[in-house]
Amino acid sequence: MCFKRSVIFFVLLLVACCAFAQCPENIGFELGTLKNWVCYTGIIPDQTGSTPIEWSAPVPPVPGRHQIIKNSSPQILDPYGGFPINAPNSSQYSVQLGNVDHSSSHGDKQAYAEKMTYDFRVPSDDYTLIYYYAVVFQNPPDHDQYQQPQFIANVHNLDNPGDDGGQCGSFSFTASAGLQGFKNSTTDKTVYYKPWSPITIKISGKKNKRFQLEFITRDCSKGGHFGYAYIDFNESNCESPITGNQYCAGQNTVTLTAPAGFETYTWTDASGATVSQTPTLKLSQPLPPDGTQYNLHIIPYTGLGCENAFTTTIQKNNESFNLQVVQNMAGCKADGIDLTQASVTAGSTPGMKYEYYTDPDGQNFISDPKRIVETGDYYIRGTNTFGCTDIAKIHLDLYDGATVTVTPPQPVCEPATIDLTKLVTTNEAGVSYSYYSDALLQKQLTTAQAAAINKTGTYYVKVVGFKVPCVTIKSVDLVISKLPVLSNTPIAYKSCPPLNLNKAIATLGDNGSVTYKFYMDAAGTVPVTNPANIIVSGNYYYKAINEYGCESINKPLIKATVVDPPVFTVTDPAAVVFPQTIDLTDTHPTLADAAFTYWKDAAATKPLDNYQAVGQSGTYYIKAINSTGCVVINPVHVLINAPPEANLVAANTFTPNGDGVNDEFRPTTEGVITLNYIKIFNRYGKEIFETKQLYNRWNGTIDGKPEPAGTYYWVFSAYDIYRKKVVTKSGSVTIIR
Template identity: 35%
Template sequence: MLRSVFHFLVFLLVMYAGTTMAQCPTNIGFEQGDFTGWEGDIGTIERNSGAITFTNHIIVNGLQSIITRASQQVDEFAGFKLASPNGSNAIAKLGDKTTGSKAQRLTYTFTVPANNNNFSLIYYYAVVLEDPTGGNHTNANKPKFTAAVFNVSDNKYTDCANFNFVSISNLPGFKFAPTQNSANQYNDIYYKDWSPVTIDLRGYAGKTLRLEFTTNNCGPGAHFAYAYIDINQNCTSPVTGNVICDINKPVTLVAPSGFLEYHWYKTKDPNIELSQSPTFSIFPPPEAGTQYSVRIVPYPNLGCEDIITTTIKNSNNLVFNVTPQLYACKTPGADITTPDITAGTDKDFTFAYYSDMACQDPVIDPKAITEARTYYIKAIADTSGCDYVKPIQVIFKQAPNLVIHNPHAVCKPNMVDVTADTITTGSTFYDKLEYYIDANATIAYQTPSQVSASGTYYIKAINSASGCYDIKPITVLVDELPILQTRTIYGCGTADITVDSVTRGSSFYGLPTYWKDAATSIPLDNPKAITASTTCYIKVANAADCFVTAPLTVKIFAYPQIQVTNPASVVFPTTVDITQAFTHNDTTSYFYYRDSLATKVLTKPETVTRAGTYYIKAINGNDCAVIERVKVDIAKPPDVNYSVNTFTPNADGKNDVFHIVIPAAIKLKHFRVYGSWGGLLFETSDAEKGWDGTSNGKKMAVGTYYWIFEGYDTYINQEVKKSGSISIVM
């Protein structure tokens, strides 16, 4: 199915019936290479209805553009040459391949001469399209190309002069385009080869008419249309060949090509059909004044049926001369259009240039031919229409063969000599070299032996004998030196001079190299571990191998000295002062930590209460630091002792009081004694006091009693609770 693109490659040939070229509107065929006489409009197409609204009366480059034959472009989808079949030098492009709900128009307004009632427009067009299907697409809002003639004098469009091509899939005569691009959604593209449309405007003498050419994308904006337009003015009858140019040759009448049917007859005898071909040859030539007519029948919906009448005329005796050979230089090329080529030819001729004798293959740029061969110049008499063809052989003179060897890159402040023999080694057929800044060799380079800046320059080789030359570019690279900045590096014990911070702010290519001497002849053995203060050298280069060297100062400082002696063992709650485990130095600062990475600060190094390994960090005035460990041995205190389970409170001085032995690490909260019935007999928070076997001054009887101890163990930092029994015996 046809889908998103609608291209119109439209080549239009407009012919006027008149008497002289002066009656043809100025630049109607873009021969000036611009839009002189033309007007442009930019607008939008409504999404659903397809109605077009023009909002800007302007010509926008890209939407309305001029393309010259010399550019030798082709359409990227259908492959058409962007050069008119009639050999004109320029065409116009209307629209582009970008999407969006846009429309663009070109118009040309002119007045038909008052004495000219035989006036026709013949459009040669080719169409490339992709039919968008589904969604909101209708025939009204699809991409299209429209051509129309508006009668300004009568304020209405002319009959049989208006048509449009809409991107629908069933248009007859279409082929699959050779170039598809699904990645960009330009696929399923179809095209139709060049075809004509004739619009009969006879009877419009003195009327003002406006040609209108319009392209629009689809209403939703995803599919586009564009056209190529060329209009060539002939200012003679649409039937050509009606002049007897040579009585020994037939007169061949040629009707506008590309129609469905042709019917030739003598005007005075319309019932006898003479031919059904687009061309009709008559030999021997008829008498001057004989009239012939041709009825042309267009394809459906492409114009109206028309009858064109022409009168046989005698030609004038015209002179057409062509220089048989042209010797030229391949650069800038042979120009077969210069007046001296046709010197002595009558002024009544218009010339066209071809690569073949049949004049079917126009020369793309006859002003700059670069292939040696025979070409053909066709001279067309402006008044009689007779044409003559003569050959011209293009021969190229001996031209220099310039070979360029780009010089090696150099480093500033060095310069390049592009005049050196090595630059043009292998070049031949020249006797002079010139040096320029521009490709056209118009701005001379004043100091080619001392090129101090990178760039593209140009050498021109000249063959003085032939006058031919060759121009070639030469690329020169004069590279900037790399930027190298070094910073003094400080180290404790050793230093790594390969770290990025040493050359921060520099600009170079690859990795630096490190040397003991400024001449960079003795490499540095181990730049990652410099162990003594020194001055060494760093060398860096850029992509062109330009290098610089810079000194680097390295300063190595000693680590502080610290000799640690582990403290003597103690029993908790006795503490240890690890600040006294070594001899202090006045130029060194000391810090204490609980981990080897020195991240967990020991807040009270003078009163360490727990056994373990601690760390001392010594930092001297050069910020060099060492970390040494110190081992602290603090024994765990004894537990609460309650091994005694009887006592004799008889006042004999022996075993009269029941005590629980409490170590210093445990802080007493309560010591209570209860009777067997649960009553509280004794309570104290003084660890020195014990129970003497009384309660409120009254001696308790022999028997078993129960005690409870509550305290806080400062070694393990948690509550302690003990209980047991004690018996009074006598």
């Protein structure tokens, strides 16, 4: 999955001629709406990136994608580039283009894009726009360039499409780690950002033509994640990008100031001579006469706009002008200093408009002048209603509060207290302390109360510095634990041995993290060595200890009664031979107060059903339980010996002569068997006798006719019941006549 770029795009538009007496309505969003702007949403339908964006018809501003943002103090920083998202030109509103949704392409599989446009008529034949921007991209590592996220800025000639008066005004950035001027984010190594930079757009020879400004942010074509843009136009000056060409009575200097952020500046006088190559041209006494002209040539960084030339005319005004700025102020870093407060410029000409900078040339706006938190020199530009302007320095000293160290205390047990005043130390002498029991610092404690805290809670210490009254506030959690409270009602605990005193305590219910100690005596001097193995009836005592080590004072009683278990002996039975069985009820005596059951396992979980006819060797278990529920389980060992293997035993001769002696073939069997058959064969392999009953004998005849003397052969087949297998034997027998 690819990631959508984060695009932070800040724009400051300055009109480079006098055609607009006022800025186009709401170009800088100062109405707090998107009036006169047209919004679109788009879909990138093809992951290859080769298919154009499919744009919607104009839509109302979509929350999260075309969102008005009001500037705030303290200012919000971009999470990737770390620069302020407040508009840097003292305006009140900007626009967020895109959103911060990290889910896959706004919840589905397609990549998205956003667009905003603003239409206007070119007021002159030599018209220049200058805007400032910053860009942040998340750079997918496995994409082709045409699949990457993009930021696009276009200038369109609506009357003559394709003829925009200079291609340097339209450009695009495609996410890449190697983009010129971009830096790697410290918060996300996949993100690259470009801090504030200017772009120039020069439209020549197009007076009265309809033009359009267009700004686009788009996902990578494979389907991206979050993306957003902030856009702001400066509505304070749409006449000329050069300020300071007016000077009023009482001014001793004139400073012409160019727009910030270009690579080179060249100021020349009417003769063409270079008079400065910095962003400002400072003129002092004697000031140039009214109507004196100066020229400015600016060159942007490569690929970032058009070269441009401007002319400004010095104009003298007889109105009074006075810019008064306090030279030094001190404050606390935690609070910051508000440069916009009236006391900072008290005594200045009424109706003055102020702008705030970090440099004496007025090139770097302070995006949040209401809260300066760093020591240093700052600069305030004042401009009266006639356009006369000057800039003055103010030095600010910002101090940290005293360094305060809090030593967390160990919990204590009632009735002990904690001295909060001894837990806090500082590195600064002469500080003052105050103590509170609430986070809003509304419930102050006296020093005596703070020195004897007797209630668990979070307390607050406010430390005010001596040299500079900066405040440091620290919180500290104090635990003054209550003692566990136990009922003095004795616990009657009756059970079979061994008794477990912890089970007696369990009848009290859930006491949270409380643990217990047990004693042989009420004084708690003789501990019970093994409270889980009590075999003697008697009185035992206990106390409770909570999670903070606080112990109960009283030691309630446990009256423990050890119930006698059933007593019986088991005699292992004599061994028998299979298929004989053993009756386990014969291995132990009967008990009047106990019932017996029989089991295959020592835990008595697998019952033995045939305990009166056990036919398999092994260890079995006899369980006795009496009327009080006490249980004793004893083993019994059973040995069932194996019988002989299935076999046929027979004489090797017999004499069927009718004398009543050895007249028949009379075999016998060994083992526990089921007879399959006994067969007799003559010497030619012919079967002459078969029986499946052992008591059937062969008398040496076939069909009543005697067989001749000689040797015959028998085959015996039987199923060995004990060994669970078929056994086959063979042998010979001889008839003697």
